[in-house]
Amino acid sequence: MCNLKPILYSFRRRPYAMRARMALTYAQIDFELRDILLKEKPKLLLVYSPKGTVPVLVLPNQVIDESLGVMLWALSQNDENG
Numbered sequence: 001m002c003n004l005k006p007i008l009y010s011f012r013r014r015p016y017a018m019r020a021r022m023a024l025t026y027a028q029i030d031f032e033l034r035d036i037l038l039k040e041k042p043k044l045l046l047v048y049s050p051k052g053t054v055p056v057l058v059l060p061n062q063v064i065d066e067s068l069g070v071m072l073w074a075l076s077q078n079d080e081n082g
């Protein structure tokens with residue numbers, strides 16, 4: 001079955017990853033969180049984004065591998081408080 005839920009590759013205590021996670025939560029996006037270890041990056045993450053940083057948001061039709069991009073995408077989906 002095709003998984004259409006956005007996937008966020010993240011690392012728990014890193015600030016760029018945290019702000020992406022916070023933006024998705026604020027926008028009430030239902031996403032799958034994949035917390036990784038930076039010293040053991042999953043091969044699939046590097047397929048999605050060869051530069052190997054987190055956060056990386058995998059959407060059905062695009063990959064966003066900059067935290068600012070994730071934030072802007074999340075806010076474009078839902079920004080109740082402006």
Ligand SMILES: N[C@@H](CCC(=O)N[C@@H](CS)C(=O)NCC(=O)O)C(=O)O
Nearest residue numbers: 014015016017038053054055066067
């Ligand atoms: N400009 C990137 C920076 C992302 C970044 O540097 N993330 C750190 C963690 S917060 C990282 O993944 N570093 C890779 C590593 O330590 O191997 C963004 O805003 O997403």
